[in-house]
Amino acid sequence: MPTITISKDDISRLLGKEISLEELDELILYAKGEIDGVDGDLIKVDQKDTNRPDLWSTEGIVRQLRGTLGVESGMPNYEIIKSDINIYVDPLLKDVRPCCVNAVVKGLDIDEAFLSQIIQLQEKIALTFGRKRREVAVGIIDFDKITPPIYYKATKPDENAFIPLAFEKPLTPRDILERHPKGKEYRHLVDKSEIYPILVDSDGVVLTMPPIINSEHTGKVTTETKNIFIDVTGFNIETLKTALNVIVSAFAERGGKVYSVTVNYPDESISVPDMTPVTFSIEKQYICSTLGIDLDNSDIIRLLGNMRYDATIKDETISVTYLPYRKDIMHASDVIEDICIAYGYNNILPETPTLYTIGRQLPISRKLLIARELMIGLGFQEIVSFTLSNNEALFGKMRLSRPDDIVEIENPVAVSWSVLRNWLTPSLMAFLSKNTHHDYPQNLFEVSEVVSTDENKETMVDSRYKLAFSICHSQANYTKAREVLDSFMLNTGISYCVETDTHPSFLDGRIGKIMVNGKERGIIGEIHPEVIENWGIESPIAIVEFELEKILE
């Protein structure tokens, strides 16, 4: 979820009403935000809805708060003034970055707070909504420094050199990708082809090289800037239109006058921004039954107005209209949530459903609990450890080579947590190695899930519960472990036998495989002295590990 910074003074000024921090803390919930930190006038807000970029700015929050506070109600009135500004899209960009939508906003009075919001909104849209600029990149250009019409065109890497932001000398597009910090960061978005997208004006001045960098000359917005040109580029025209609507709506909240731009594709021309209201119908009964509260028509109209919808009711059907800076409304439930937010979650009296159902734990849960209690009865301390482990612990220290059926993480946070364990014994060893200075005997057990690959499974992985126990004290040996195993099996009613085996982690001649119903289900033995040494332990250890879930089936 995006985190944004807003200014309390700025909010108060836009609302025309002094807002205290306490009030804001409460009010911000209506804009799906939560205050995360305060630094003087600046407030950090977590915006929870990743699908509502219209709320990721002071302007968007203020739009909602005007509704919540009753300063305004219903759909905002953002006028799109028709203009004859044209932009022409080069068909060569079809496989590079085919789409572009634009707008011009005039009459802006930009102060520092406003400027920081412009930059922040542009960044957040590109980062989160635009998937790190891949789907959506936003450029904001000083309109007074360019001459329409504008051309969104393909350039060869060594043509159309321009001075990128924060540089002093012109660089070719190729140089920008190689030398400019933003070029290096985002080159993977364009460098698959031998042409790059740029915007140039009718004088051949380069505005920007999307999605990489604006030009220093035209692409630097300051508090002196009055009129701006917005370019939004990407792949999906609907997504771009939403992003453009979010941006121009924010400027409109600040009193900017929004002018349309005609985008000329080879086969069609569209006029953007397209602020045509969207209409949606909901049955009143559905609203009430979803929320479990009785609302009359006027309540519903008022609550929708607070959430910046226009609404009318006819024959118990509510017709809801909203502006397309929102793209998140896919179902009536999205509007119902807004009604609920306006009503106030904490104004709803919680009501526990009185449904008669029978509670049941899984049969395996009951069996696992019995097995654990049996081990406790045999005097063993239960432990629980992480499923994530590493090759060194699971195999290296255990004198094993890594088998092929291991489940491994591609993006581990640390190497020590990079492999999902396939057996529990190393976890017991790790535990013992951490407690060498405490009282012995240390008799431990763990019942946990282990995983290994299994081509017959839907997820190619078999995860199931195993049981492992360790006996560790100066007299620990095979016989002592066998006594416990014997008692465990007897008391769970499982007939088993132990057959001679060899295993690199265990001492030869003191190791056996546990057979249940003719299948190998586990291992019992004295840990090999070298393994004990590898873990830095100075006491003999006898261990039993078996497929608990499989033998309990």
Add this chain to the structure above:
Amino acid sequence: MNVSDNSSIINNLSNDEKLLLKRLIAIKNEKATVTELEDKDMPSVAINRAALGLESKRLITIKESLKKRIIITKEGKSLKKSVPEREVGEKIVSSGCKVVFLDDLGIDKRVVGIAMGWLRKREWAIVSKEDGKIKVSLTEKGIKELSSPSWIQEILSKVEKECVYLDEGISSEQYSILKGRKAVDIREEKERYLELEVRGREIAPEELLVHKKISQLTAELLRNNKWRDCEFKRFDVSLPVKRIYPGKKQPYLAFLDDLRSTLVALGFQEMRGPLIETEFWNFDALFQPQNHPARDWTDTYRLIHPKKGHLIDEGVVQAVKAAHESSWKYMWGPEKARNLMPRAHGTCLSARQLQMGIEVPGKYFSIARCFRPDVLDKTHLIEFNQIEGIICDPSLNFKNLLGVLKQFAIEIAGAKDVRFYPDYYPFTEPSVQMSAKHPELGWVEFGGAGIFRKELTEPLDVSIPVIAWGLGVDRLAMFKLEIDDIRFLFSDDIVWLRDEAMI
């Protein structure tokens, strides 16, 4: 005093007390000093302790008397070596004559004077002068006594070695002789003696059964009925003992076991699913579009090996694809959905349950181990548990969801108050976040919940409302276990595990 009184007195006597009492009763005059009573079976320390016990039970009295102990003096020590009159007398006897002239004997002149005086005084000889020479003639008494051992030396050596009291091993006459010769002196000493009281006298010695002292009751003692003759050594029950360690549940698992019981008691059925999931169940079936920030709702792990799982139910896959494509407006692809990952939340279990089929009404839960790429520290785990749950019924609404959440906060967390906040999850609408006011922790974020979106339930062939939640239990467990470091939930510290109280 009747028998039962006696037997209750006797039962309260220790072995030593019985022994001592027995000895005192055996003595005729019913009193004796500690010295008289002590022997190797009962040293004076034991006697004194037993005497105090008997006295406190008013069976005897401890008394003290003064005794006159004879002490040998310096003169006495030299007298013990040599008695002058005996030395002279023996010389006369060995000369063979009864009458001798002193000069002829050649005796040290220093001794002669003293010896002459005592020969006369003890009537051992008659001393006269003849021709200016001293003539000594032994008397019959002298001859007789000189032939028997010297009582003076005998007594003195006894006094030197042992305790000799006046009238005990030395008569008043002997004492006054020795005292006259400055050989001895008297020192007064206190002596403790024990005297039977009336109550003590009434006890018959045969009642005083003295038992063998033992520390461990054995099978043999029981078998032979010998334990009846034994006295059990009294233990100091206040002393500390060596610590032993029981088999014990891991505290966090014990907490989760309780949680499972509570949920079953509330009418929930348990669900289970694989630790490794396909993205299909972790994301796609939960209406999280493949190429959208909503997919980044949480950071997740990916696998190197194995990489791809299977999409089993083609009908569900097509329905999910259709829901994604019509609502999110993009081309849904099965390849991404086949990617494998350790499950990032428990909600995939609910989706699987919906697909497998549900009872109506139905309540389901799971305590699900989940994985997210966090760095392990005081407040973050690399693996954690989530209580995932759903309730399915045509009558359910948002108000019911809040009711269930509140019930959980009270039943599970012991919360006193709850607050609800708008929240966002791609798979629920409306969505809600609950904070619960804990008596000691204050307001704690408890988890997210909502009504499953139709775009989620319909492809899984469920057409009734499903309310769902995924609550974090770790912070709650931390509170219950009184720890401020979340790593203790998976503790590798045996001391903590051993010390942690279970109730």
